[in-house]
Amino acid sequence: MFDLLITGGTLINANGQKRADIGIRNGRIAALLAPGETAMARSFVDASGMQLLPGLVDAHAHLREPGLTQKEDFESGTRAAALGGVTTILDMPTDDPWTATAAQLSQKMARAAGRLNVDVGFQAVVSKNDEALDELLSLSPVSLELFTADVPEEFRFDSLDVVTEMLRRLAKAAPVIGISPGDQSILEASAGRDGKGISAFLEGRPPLAEAGGIARAVLAAAETGARVHVRQINSKRGIEVWQRLRDLADVSVETTPQNLFFTADDYAGQAGADLKGSPPFRDREDVEALRHALSEGLITIMATDHAPHARAEKSATYPAFADIPGGMPGLQTLLFVMLDLVAEKLIDLSALVRLCAYNPARRFGLGRSKGSIAVGCDADILVVDLNRSTSIFNADQATRAGYTPFDGRRTVGYLTDVFLRGERIVRNGALLLPNRGQIVRHVA
Secondary structure: OEEEEEEOOEEEEOOEEEEOEEEEEOOEEEEEEOOOOOOOEEEEEEOOOOEEEEOEEEEEEOOOOOOOOOOOOHHHHHHHHHHOOEEEEEEOOOOOOOOOOHHHHHHHHHHHOOOOOOEEEEEEEOOOOOOOHHHHHOOOOOEEEEEOOOOOHHHEOOOHHHHHHHHHHHOOOOOOEEEEOOOHHHHHHHHOOOOOOHHHHHHOOOHHHHHHHHHHHHHHHHHHOOOEEEOOOOOHHHHHHHHHHHHHOOEEEEEOHHHHOOOHHHHHOOOHHHHOOOOOOOOHHHHHHHHHHHHOOOOOEEOOOEOOOOHHHHHOOOOOHHHOOOOEOOOOOHHHHHHHHHHOOOOOHHHHHHHHHHHHHHHOOOOOOOOOOOOOOEOOEEEEEEEEEEEOOHHHOOOOOOOOOOOOOEEEEEEEEEEEOOEEEEEOOEEOOOOOOOEEOOOO
16 A cells, blocks of 8 residues: 555656556655556545646755855755755755865755755865865765865865876766866966946956866866766856766766846846856857757756845845945746746756756765656655646745845746655645755765
């Protein structure tokens, strides 16, 4: 007997779709049955006419705890995720303090225990003091993050040589290594020139810096055999470099939904501070190149870079545009803006699952339990009605930031239910069962 049987829906996986009923037992998918096949269950959900997607896996989010909880915390961030159908978050290490040691990662996990509305895997940062790296890796973080620019010096690997040497050290021991493709030399040179406005901010983080960072990451991975994931690419030049070099090594790349909808021109508007982040938005030509790359399958993962700030922080006056805290919320809106891309026919539903669930789960060591509606996987399931729409408003956002860059957007599709390990945690936009999330770890 099943604990739950979900009937009548169409299953959407990375490799296609099919009609099937889902039998769930002990939090996992126990069977996929032919539509209408007789089966016994303690409870039933009728999903007739609905699309059933695996819960989304966001590979790049900042939950801001510890130390920055005026911006976000584990409860608020995972609540936003649950309401948006993101059932697994991979949390970045740039809190206060940065998560660089086994002690810091253990303390972070202890703070999170019992306070998560969805599952969370933790990512740790590589520092130049890596003496206790083995102890850190024993806690099975889902990635190690290596930064090349715009971060404190102790975490900055700003040349091909130091990146390569660290990847050589990590290649056999570590899970995937995330690399943000910046260029400290360009950033420092631009900072020495006059200008504190938007143009000066853009000048310090040009497509050239991104393209050079991508090339450096791929070449270092090829030299060392390390598994690398390149964070947030969004320029035409960066895509061109990635397309030419990607076969040299085991490297994946991500972008974010906001990179597909906004350009640098939007900084000049009233919401410019809210939209400020890094990498900066690019020109219309770059956006079109990125959309084409997405439709052609050149982008591996779609993540949010959910990075909220308190309203007072974003709205304060700063000496320069570059000084405005960078980042914006994204967990609660990921599914809906991706469904809009499906409606535009830029991608299909299987590509949405591949980009937002299957690929991130596999890349970060969670592929045995997350990212697919398949026997043996966790029963993390979204029930989506494509015959309805969703209107996104600031007032509905659960993040502490209290806004979304997509405010006022009406999107295709409505999320009726969210299941986490077989429990219905969300129904029609309301969180029914809080604190059901668990900490997940990389599995080799």
